[in-house]
Amino acid sequence: MFDYQFFIEVLVGGLLSGVMYSLVAIGFVLIYKTSGVLNFAQGAMLLFAALTFVSLVERGVPFAAALLLTLVVMVLLGIAIERTVLRPLVNQPPITLFMATLGLSYVIEGAAQLLWGTQVHGLDLGINDTPFTVAGVFISQFDLFAAAIAGAMVALFALFFRYTRTGLAFRAVADDQFAALAVGLRLPRVWAAVWTASGIVALVAGLLWGARLGVQFSLSLVVLKALPVLVLGGFDSVAGAIVGGLLIGAIEKIAEVYVGPFFGGGIEAWAAYVVALGFLLVRPSGLFGQKLIERV
């Protein structure tokens, strides 16, 4: 007899952890959409944000002030990256830009190490993590909190892109960079805004991931978790990053629980990649990847 209640519990747990994947993936999508750069340094930025915040708190800076300070640091970091690394490389082939961000991720990690040291820090966001039950299903309070924060952030971004001029400029640049240039949009300004946004995403994701895993250098490896999400959802779609993250989260947990026993367990770590690989064969642009709107 199939235990539905248990299945739902697994599913909900998976979806909630998927939210965390979405968070990381959104940082990628923002930059990829506007500048065609796959920013490998997103993970390092996330680590840097979490580490900066934790270190400030450990040095006695109050929670809110540390948050604000880290935010400022991330915004400055984003703008600095755009200025010093990407602007000089504009119009270079995508692989060059990718390599630049790969190098950048090591520079950021090294800088973080130099600045804050290498030990593991615990990060307590002050959220009670005792699970509670809804209709007999156990739900992690922390996961729910993380999902709410992520949801609020996505909603804010959506409103920003929909209703502000910078948002419109962002969508225009993402749609057709050459036309945006011809129209007179200042691309460097749009890019700086995008890097700022991805810095904010890195901060939020860094704090949530850091609270769960502890703030340590392996945190920067969560970028690898984002890759199957991007393959599934499409590299250039925020909606795709959200749906892809949820799907990957759910698939991982369900695979671990229901398929894992046949392989002796431990498939959670790579199940997502297998799914992503299969998906690449069927639909390379992802679920929501750019299907050009074309009149026939």
Add this chain to the structure above:
Amino acid sequence: MSSPESQLEVRDAHATYGGAVLALHGVSLTVRRGEIVALLGANGAGKSTTLKAISNLLHAERGQITHGQIVFDGLDVAVTSSANLVRRGLVPVLEGRHCFRTLTVEENLITGAIGRDARRSEVRADLERVYTLFPKLSERRRSLSGLTSGGEQQMTAIGRALMSRPRLLVLDEPSMGLAPLVVEAIFRTLKQLNVEEGLSILVAEQNSTVALRYADRATVLENGRTVLEGAAPDLRGRADIKALYLGSPEESAAHLAASADPPSHDHAAA
């Protein structure tokens, strides 16, 4: 030798792509205030490259001006960013329209206003003006641009440029892929803007018949250089021009072979 009434001067411009492919070698043309100038030439003659050089957009396609000078309103175009050129009133309408396909028609138009940091009240007024010029766009304002017809996209592209309040509009092949009636309508609107508001227009066209009907003067390019320049009515009256410069190379060769009169005086006219 820049005369006071000339708004745009291209002097002996040379340009390359990727540092190797020579695209222009010796393009000269002038647009005076309140004038419509047609830039004519066969496929690959260098019309698009010339227009991109004028708007300082070549670098986006890894091209650059290697020799010569382009001056708009006393401003050296090569050292002024395309964004600043738009703010100074030199506004391009790209070949193939290049609308933002995932944005609505109205959002497309508004991007033109962002380019010059317009105030909200100005944006509203300018939108109404564009909708008056192109009533069709008013009907489609909420549609995604990618789902509108070719003619509507061309109107959107021109409308978007008008939102930047241009003083010189630079259009690349506005007739491309459009039905003759739509082409007429678009050129009529351009002429109306030119007559009523004194907007200067430089338009590159393969469709020389239409372009010469609306233009005051024309410059003809061949193989990346200016070969002929003159008043549009004069050029319209000369049957040989089309066969010589604007058709395919085979046609030109055939015409040359058939013609007893060598075309050397055309070069002298330039």
